[in-house]
Amino acid sequence: MSDKKIRSPLSAEEKREAWGEFADREDEYLDEVEQRWGDSGAYAQSAKRVATYGREQWKRINRDNAAIEARIRELMDAGAAPSSEAAMDVAEAQRRHIARWFYDMTHEFHVLKSHLYVEDPRFRAGIETNTRPGAAEWLREAIAANAERAARAQDTAR
Template sequence: MEYSVGQVSGFAGVTVRTLHHYDKTGLLSPSARSAAGYRLYGDADLARLQQILFYRELGFSLEEIAAILEDPQANALDQLRARHRLLKEQIDKLHRLVKVAERAMEVQRTGVELTPEERFEVFGEVTFDLSYATAAHLKWQDSGGHQQAMARAAAHTKEDWARIMAEAAAWRHRLTTAFDEGAPADGDRAMDLAEEHRRHITRWFAPCPTDMHGRIADDFATDPRAFALVVPPSEQRPGLAPYLRTAVHANAVRHADRPSQPSPPSQSCRSAQPRTES
């Protein structure tokens, strides 16, 4: 039995344009023509179309499909096994991305239910870029420090965040002032600011050894979304992110040359501990 292009389009779920393209490229040429020159597809053509659609559904390109169908030496089983592995990898990645997106949404909320007005009151111009939060979580998800930081962040109250942001703003002002006044990035003044930032992270989120701090500072210098979390775009200067990275790494070297000493406890540190109602 023979079928017109319109009939094949209807029951195969493909457009007439697609069938014309398959014919033009030689992937599926109808085995007959009507007296008026119209394409007519036979049972063998439909079987081939079914194979084409099967491979297309699995993500094979038209060129790959043509090679499988036309080359009698082609090992379709090997091709399918390779595609199976790829699809499983993609599925696993999507599952991971779902979890990352869920965590990123928690980061976006910062663990505190705030109205837009309250959010601006607390965070000002500092915004949490969801795409960066997702990428950062993918990068650091296996780090115990990252997991602890996310848990601590989710536990902070609105009052905690107000204190965090006030500390950050004061530190940011001192950083930009040092930069504007030409203080060397590897000098004591800049290194002290780097150390202050490291202790801020430790106090409010998770222990931040100098090597971890260096990786964070590397992100500041290479990803504008990361640097915008510590210095809003309106306060940034060209070269400020590399300046901070240099100061952080210089501070790490300075610490490596000194015997370690425990940081003194602070009220901010105590405020981050679990509280009980009286």
């Protein structure tokens, strides 16, 4: 475990409450995260932020994420296309959530990260456990559509 490791001030019990199953494999997962992204600015920024979060911040993070997941499920159940305004809005909400609590998340970075939702079974499970099967692909498409919308808005503003 290196000095760059993401650390939390939570007790083991509080981690289990806030993070669920992740807390049981924290060292394993954080070693992998550090190995894959430890030299990135996003990792450093996330490590710095997470080190300050107590129980109340994690409750809010989890509550806000649950609302995003519920909205994804609602939109999918209603048959909303990933390119619809509502789908792009939920993708934007997720992007802002990550940016607020973990690390700066540009639209381009969000598109890159969305591929992990589909390609990595753990990321897929993280998305689909509280939504429904197919949500990883649906969200990836919504994120791409949202990035295109943001690019068009930026071009229009020029």
